[in-house]
Amino acid sequence: MLRFTLERFAGMVVTMLLVSVMVFLIMEIPPGDYADRYAFRKYSGTGVNVTEADIEAIRRDLGLDKPMLLRYFDWIGGIVLRGDFGQAFAFETSVTKVIGDKVWLTAGILFSTLLLTYLVSIPIGIYAAVRRGSAVDYGLTVFSYLGLALPNFLLALVMLYFANRWFGADIGGLFSDQYRDAPWSLAKAWDMAKHLWLPAVVLAWSAVAYQIQTVRATMSDELNKLSVTAARARGVPEMKLLVKYPARLAINPVVSTIGFDVNRIFSELPIVAVVLGLTELGELLLRAYLDLDMNVAGAILLLLTFAIVFMNFVSDLLLAWLDPRIKLGV
């Protein structure tokens, strides 16, 4: 297992490196550079005449006249060694300050959505497979199709309405008013947890519907395996038998698509965030693109892709733990 983990870890590092190169190239694509935009932003409307030499001076000051390869190493080196993502020009401050809390809020939404998806879909999928053909099974299938067909910003609106009517609380955003700008504390974290369930439910909805069907299908296959009959024939209690033999293999396709789920959550997050009034990275990313604030955009892109690559690594380890044949290379 150690060797397998190291191999996969090395693979992850290499992937992250390649991804960072791609992100850097994306940052370089828009016309002009930081110096141009800095000068434009600083002096536009002030009547000051900016010459090419002024911009050249800014460029030199910031080290932007260096070759691209060097600038890449400066950029990635700052991130890896000092956690410094460079300057955000739209805000006249560092990228780290701009994205700051949003990173943790996004991570919170991401993990609570993932957790909710798996905690709900896996047991229900297994149950549906065991009770195949029953009324409950058909009911769940209908729910699944509904879940897949419903756009989640619409669901977000509907949920917002009912959450407001039933729970009375102002449920938009991630914090109550008194905590919004308060420093982090246990009370603030608890306040966030109370708000987190709504975006988690909205974002998990379609994934739950989809994963129920996946688990149900693989579980149905696994239940028909001879090894399950053989275990039953040696008197293993049914509940233990279901968990130990078929279920362990049935969740394989769910575990192997954790990375896809992360990706999907990131792509659906911005629109849900707009409806629910959340502050998170996706919305900031869109804004950064519009402002051509490429340092901010690059930082967010890098973090999101790192999250996906890292979750793929986690998924690989979980798969190897679920099915030892994987790490044995059979």
Next chain:
Amino acid sequence: MSKMLSVENLSISFRTDEGVITPVQGVTFSVESGRTLGLVGESGSGKSISTKALMQLLPGSAVLGADSRMTYTDKSGKEIALGHMKHGSKELRRIRGGEIGMIFQEPMASFSPVYTIGNQMMEAIMLHRGLKKREAREYAIEMLNKVGISNAAARVDQYPHELSGGMRQRAMIALTLSAGPALLIADEPTTALDVTIQAQVLDLMRDLQRELGMGMIFITHDLGVIAQIADDVAVMYLGTIVERGPAKEVIRNPQHPYTQGLLDAIPSLDHLHDRLKPVPGDIPSPTARPKGCPFHTRCAQAISGTCDVQEPQETSPLPGRAVRCWLHETKSRSAA
């Protein structure tokens, strides 16, 4: 020799989309402790279904006949009615594995690929022998040794795919026997193995059965295997037993045309130049069971007007033998 299992008039039906089919009809047989009953027949003749019914391993769509009786006498001498135990009951779990053990045709598929051999053996040992984990592991190693697996102490931690086919079936035998069953049901345990390995596994099973004094039901389609391992034999065709009796006598002097056909179909080294004589025709589907004697469509000696109209009853043409065939029924009637 005491009768440990007696099956009377066992019928099994399945509700399907095409209506009710009955792949097992009125099957009667018994097993004595320390003896082996061979169940022979082509695929689809209802051998496996009958034995699965004993363990309540059939799917929910299966229905047992109202007058079907399966009585099992357990190790303590208590009589138990099989087939009607509550699902999930402790009694049923004790019977499964602890009283009646089952070995299947595919040794690879009967092990779960994601747990070691030892893990799966220890599970059965802890369930049925009440041993602690460490003792169970030692017992598992002992059993692996017993079935002739070399280096058992290392093998116990291996995964099923790390063993060869013959080794896997040996390990499966060790696993099943480690729960201490009094009756062993072996469902074509050697069919998926090479011929040389087959002979070894058969020898092993016979030795272990003698040593442990178990009763055994050995399911196969191969009368040659029956000759090696079974004391008694029951030949099944389309869900009914057409002939039964002591294995040696049935093989030496088969009374039913189907048994005769099966014996003729075995290739022989003495007659290499003769062509094989298969039983003509195909086994009909259980949805289209022929009227009268189920075998009449493939029987060279069928009496038209009798065999295709009414099903023959079981008669006893010789002492200790039983046959379901009009040829014998008319004979015994004309003699009487």
